[in-house]
Amino acid sequence: AVIGGHPGTSGFSDYVAAFSGREYVKGIRQILHPPTFPAGHCLEPQFVADVQWLGTQGLCFDICIRPGELSDAAELARRCPETRFVLDHCGNPALQAGDATAWKSGIDAVAGCEHVVGKISGLIVTADPASWTAGDLAPCVNHTLDAFGPNRVMFGGDWPVCTQTAPLDRWIGALKEIVSSRAAEEQRRLFHDNAAAFYGV
Numbered sequence: 001a002v003i004g005g006h007p008g009t010s011g012f013s014d015y016v017a018a019f020s021g022r023e024y025v026k027g028i029r030q031i032l033h034p035p036t037f038p039a040g041h042c043l044e045p046q047f048v049a050d051v052q053w054l055g056t057q058g059l060c061f062d063i064c065i066r067p068g069e070l071s072d073a074a075e076l077a078r079r080c081p082e083t084r085f086v087l088d089h090c091g092n093p094a095l096q097a098g099d100a101t102a103w104k105s106g107i108d109a110v111a112g113c114e115h116v117v118g119k120i121s122g123l124i125v126t127a128d129p130a131s132w133t134a135g136d137l138a139p140c141v142n143h144t145l146d147a148f149g150p151n152r153v154m155f156g157g158d159w160p161v162c163t164q165t166a167p168l169d170r171w172i173g174a175l176k177e178i179v180s181s182r183a184a185e186e187q188r189r190l191f192h193d194n195a196a197a198f199y200g201v
Helices: 012-017 045-056 067-079 101-111 134-148 168-179 184-199
Strands: 002-004 027-031 060-064 085-087 116-120 153-155
Touching: 012 045, 045 060, 045 067, 067 085, 067 101, 101 116, 101 134, 116 134, 116 184, 134 153, 134 168, 153 184, 168 184
Parallel strands: 002 027, 027 060, 060 085, 085 116, 116 153
Antiparallel strands: none
16 A cells, blocks of 8 residues: 655654554655645655655655646655655646646656656546547657656556546556557566565565
8 A cells, every 4th residue: 555645744754653564555645736735845844854754664655746846856856865756647747738848857857866666657637538549648658668767667557537538448558559569578567567576565
């Protein structure tokens, strides 16, 4: 399990300590893209201190952030070098927005932190439900794979949220189509080996 939690809030360490040492709890996840969280929230001093503390507890931190704030995610990772991170949903690119230049720069910045793993998940949520194809997802998938490299990417189904756009099997099928030209070992790492190694399962 990667459980929900709110770094930077009162009682966070006590909350996490209740799960300390439990074999099946691997990390904490914070969704930072709701409008209630202002830009820069993850760089507030107590937030950073709490994420640093997670590393001392052997727990990872999943960060789910708006695409325009990927530079904040990179800076958080740099300030927490002893904590392992997962960047959820390829940094939440807006697939219908057109110009992906800023998103690509943000992904490159996060991928430059070697203790961050990129999760290929959640992409279809911002696709056009009526007409999306594997080709619509391919640029974001391929850039994320190339930026992080074959050893630092993992697949996430994002079920049931993905079903807002398509059934899980269609999303998985599209991803398999996109990566079909990559080496079999790279595909195995994406869909299994990297996650198993990262979470120790």
